[in-house]
Amino acid sequence: MRTFKGRVIAPGSVKAEALVSHGGLNTLASFQKALQFGDKTATCGDQNNPDLYGKQMLGKALCLPMTIGSTTGGLVLYCACAMKRQPACMLFSKPIDSLAAAGAILADVWLDDVSMPVVDSLGDEFLDYVKDGMTITVTDDGEVIVE
Secondary structure: OEEEEOEEEEOOOEEEEEEEOOOOEEHHHHHHHHHHOOOOOOEOOOOOOOOOOOOEOOOOEEEEOOEEOOOOHHHHHHHHHHOOOOOOEEEEOOOOOHHHHHHHHHHHHHOOOOOOOEEEOOOHHHHHHOOOOOEEEEOOOOEEEEO
């Protein structure tokens, strides 16, 4: 077991199974099936991300370095939350980009019955340590416990 401390972007606490990507998350490509084609399990559709492609993101602790892609990133995350197809939480080793942060923050503020805690700046050691299937606990103060 190991504990990491990061910066809280969207508050909340959760316990979930880890899903890890060592490449950036292209939000539009990853969530396209969930948002446009009714995939209720939010199966990752980004063929350029071999760590996540074809895996269910719904309810997982999504562990990644950063998001990549276009200016739709924040809107895609907000829509995934509004449609209840979001990860349990998003955990970033690096600082989150402002567009993705905006989507997570807006979902937290505008959606009453949805929670998707987001913590960034967890450090490269976080991604070196965490593996798919590990149990992740996120606390309200930005502590991330990996078991």
